[in-house]
Amino acid sequence: xxxxxxYGAGDVRIEKVPDARVTEPxxxxxxxxxxxxxxxxxxxxxxxxxxGPGRAMGHEAIGIxxxxxxxxxxxxxxxxxxxxxxxxxxxxxxxxxxxxxxxxNGGFFGAGQMGGAQAEAVRVPQADGTLVALPVSRDDALMxxxxxxxxxxxxxxxxxxxxxxxxxxxxxxxxxxxxxxxGVIAARRLGAEQIVILGRHADRLEIAKAFGATxxxxxxxxxxxxxxxxxxxxxxxHSVLECVGTDDAMQMAIGMTRPGxxxxxxxxxxxxxxxxxxxxxxxxITVSGGPAPVRSYITTLLPDILEGRIEPGRVFDRTMKxxxxxxxxxxxxxxxxxxxxxxx
Amino acid sequence: xxxxxxYGAGDVRIEKVPDARVTEPxxxxxxxxxxxxxxxxxxxxxxxxxxGPGRAMGHEAIGIxxxxxxxxxxxxxxxxxxxxxxxxxxxxxxxxxxxxxxxxNGGFFGAGQMGGAQAEAVRVPQADGTLVALPVSRDDALMxxxxxxxxxxxxxxxxxxxxxxxxxxxxxxxxxxxxxxxGVIAARRLGAEQIVILGRHADRLEIAKAFGATxxxxxxxxxxxxxxxxxxxxxxxHSVLECVGTDDAMQMAIGMTRPGxxxxxxxxxxxxxxxxxxxxxxxxITVSGGPAPVRSYITTLLPDILEGRIEPGRVFDRTMKxxxxxxxxxxxxxxxxxxxxxxx
Numbered sequence: 001x002x003x004x005x006x007y008g009a010g011d012v013r014i015e016k017v018p019d020a021r022v023t024e025p026x027x028x029x030x031x032x033x034x035x036x037x038x039x040x041x042x043x044x045x046x047x048x049x050x051x052g053p054g055r056a057m058g059h060e061a062i063g064i065x066x067x068x069x070x071x072x073x074x075x076x077x078x079x080x081x082x083x084x085x086x087x088x089x090x091x092x093x094x095x096x097x098x099x100x101x102x103x104x105n106g107g108f109f110g111a112g113q114m115g116g117a118q119a120e121a122v123r124v125p126q127a128d129g130t131l132v133a134l135p136v137s138r139d140d141a142l143m144x145x146x147x148x149x150x151x152x153x154x155x156x157x158x159x160x161x162x163x164x165x166x167x168x169x170x171x172x173x174x175x176x177x178x179x180x181x182x183g184v185i186a187a188r189r190l191g192a193e194q195i196v197i198l199g200r201h202a203d204r205l206e207i208a209k210a211f212g213a214t215x216x217x218x219x220x221x222x223x224x225x226x227x228x229x230x231x232x233x234x235x236x237x238h239s240v241l242e243c244v245g246t247d248d249a250m251q252m253a254i255g256m257t258r259p260g261x262x263x264x265x266x267x268x269x270x271x272x273x274x275x276x277x278x279x280x281x282x283x284x285i286t287v288s289g290g291p292a293p294v295r296s297y298i299t300t301l302l303p304d305i306l307e308g309r310i311e312p313g314r315v316f317d318r319t320m321k322x323x324x325x326x327x328x329x330x331x332x333x334x335x336x337x338x339x340x341x342x343x344x
Numbered sequence: 345x346x347x348x349x350x351y352g353a354g355d356v357r358i359e360k361v362p363d364a365r366v367t368e369p370x371x372x373x374x375x376x377x378x379x380x381x382x383x384x385x386x387x388x389x390x391x392x393x394x395x396g397p398g399r400a401m402g403h404e405a406i407g408i409x410x411x412x413x414x415x416x417x418x419x420x421x422x423x424x425x426x427x428x429x430x431x432x433x434x435x436x437x438x439x440x441x442x443x444x445x446x447x448x449n450g451g452f453f454g455a456g457q458m459g460g461a462q463a464e465a466v467r468v469p470q471a472d473g474t475l476v477a478l479p480v481s482r483d484d485a486l487m488x489x490x491x492x493x494x495x496x497x498x499x500x501x502x503x504x505x506x507x508x509x510x511x512x513x514x515x516x517x518x519x520x521x522x523x524x525x526x527g528v529i530a531a532r533r534l535g536a537e538q539i540v541i542l543g544r545h546a547d548r549l550e551i552a553k554a555f556g557a558t559x560x561x562x563x564x565x566x567x568x569x570x571x572x573x574x575x576x577x578x579x580x581x582h583s584v585l586e587c588v589g590t591d592d593a594m595q596m597a598i599g600m601t602r603p604g605x606x607x608x609x610x611x612x613x614x615x616x617x618x619x620x621x622x623x624x625x626x627x628x629i630t631v632s633g634g635p636a637p638v639r640s641y642i643t644t645l646l647p648d649i650l651e652g653r654i655e656p657g658r659v660f661d662r663t664m665k666x667x668x669x670x671x672x673x674x675x676x677x678x679x680x681x682x683x684x685x686x687x688x
Binding site for chain 2: 093094097099101102162235259260262265268269271272273274275276277278280281282283284285286287288289290291293
């Protein structure tokens with residue numbers, strides 16, 4: 001089959017690889033109908049050293065179940081399913097608590113020996129715990145929004161939950177990528193009254209406003225902190241959704257948090273230590289977050305998509321075939337595209 | 345009047361200073377009957393550079409109201425009151441949310457121009473919002489426990505609240521000082537099932553066990569992390585109360601937290617950045633805490649002391665007169681005393 005392999009910064013190729021297949025009794029084989037390129041894929045696209053073995057790419061997908069292992073109980077061949085970026089058994093203590101990304105039998109697609117979803121098909125371990133069947137047809141108009149349940153919508157929701165967004169809160173969202181934009185939806189959905197988006201791209205800020213952002217701030221650093229405080233009566237916001245993952249972004253996030261407030265971080269951290277330890281301490285600011293347990297959030301968010309209350313699929317601004325994926329990486333890396341949908 | 349002044353590391357003196365008095369209409373003048381030396385005072389005792397102006401010491405007290413300003417409504421001369429380590433107006437948005445340590449008209453005793461409580465008397469700003477009248481006489485046997493409401497019991501409780509201790513949780517307490525020991529009480533009070541105390545002093549670990557600790561670990565660093573995981577089925581604890589304030593202690597605290605768990609830090613941080621950012625992220629660990637809003641916790645904790653359900657006063661192992669305070673600092677700094685009560 002054909003699949004996307006990254007060999008180093010800027011070096012993404014579509015290659016022939018061995019066919020994905022069921023190898024464990026708990027596996028499903030899923031033929032991909034929809035995948036996408038993630039902002040987190042761009043970290044490798046910027047920084048991956050060359051010379052090592054290639055890395056299978058992609059961790060977001062919708063597809064059709066083609067085969068299941070002998071012990072799979074809840075899925076049948078032909079089911080249309082959405083696949084979270086992490087697989088999980090659904091039964092371990094962490095899955096039971098809703099933290100599927102810490103499943104004791106879990107792992108991540110496109111990492112280690114696991115195949116990726118920017119491919120014709122993917123082997124899904126722990127299929128019963130991982131996949132969720134969708135009650136629509138594969139050509140439904142909701143497909144882009146349903147695809148965001150794989151990662152970005154659940155991740156934006158996790159940022160909002162981790163930042164303890166409550167009805168009437170004011171919220172800042174650091175980052176205008178697809179996760180930040182979904183964070184705006186999530187904050188609005190949880191009842192935030194004022195939502196400040198921090199970003200520098202007019203097209204993205206437009207979408208943020210359509211999703212419920214009330215204010216936009218395009219400066220950075222101390223200037224942005226000052227502006228957010230001005231916009232919120234001088235104290236800062238109750239909740240910051242940190243959707244970037246740099247030291248600067250965290251510094252800024254903590255700076256604009258109101259005393260007693262919280263930062264929910266979902267941007268994969270590219271910093272060794274969390275900055276601003278002392279300001280965070282003296283203002284009793286909570287720092288929370290991590291890889292989103294999107295599997296458990298699918299249950300929460302799916303009805304809102306099916307009933308049209310939220311439309312996260314608007315973050316996709318390009319659709320490409322598998323062969324065009326390298327161009328998709330370029331477009332996202334150059335900020336010419338917010339998020340690319342892939343139709344293998 | 346006589347008061348305690350610190351001039352540098354190891355240099356604490358009892359001096360004649362101008363009498364404390366009411367200067368604002370919202371002030372009360374409190375004559376100190378009970379004060380104490382705090383673990384946080386020892387940071388200055390170890391590190392304060394010499395040569396600067398002296399610093400008035402002490403921020404924990406019980407005393408008698410001697411005079412009140414014209415606008416004080418809830419207190420009368422003769423009232424026996426407990427004084428939190430921070431003053432607060434009780435009415436600002438943060439006080440209303442229970443975060444009195446971020447009061448917009450608040451501040452800290454023994455800091456800046458504010459007098460300290462290791463003295464014969466202290467001026468208390470925002471007296472109505474700050475002081476709590478006690479329904480006992482000044483010689484009541486409960487006095488040591490009531491005195492801990494000034495700081496250490498409320499701070500231990502804040503660590504437990506920030507670490508989200510719940511019924512049935514397992515908990516680790518890093519640090520066997522007075523705050524750590526009160527943290528054990530707080531964790532137990534909130535229903536923790538297993539409480540692991542980390543410390544190295546047999547006498548303190550004895551008290552911890554009397555307070556409800558189920559296990560003690562006397563190693564440090566990675567070794568301690570491994571031991572705590574072994575004690576908790578391999579995953580680590582739901583909640584860690586970080587009651588030290590060093591980089592090593594935070595590193596250890598994050599290391600022993602179960603995925604999805606939380607660290608409540610109340611040790612004044614002597615580190616610029618919070619370590620272990622990436623392990624904390626990948627395990628969805630929350631870091632929370634800061635200066636405890638002990639004023640709002642007095643309401644919560646006072647009944648338990650009055651009715652004998654908790655006995656945090658057992659952390660005091662010495663009582664000294666004001667003139668002996670320098671010896672008290674030495675004793676605490678050399679770990680010969682857990683906590684010194686001062687009777688001016």
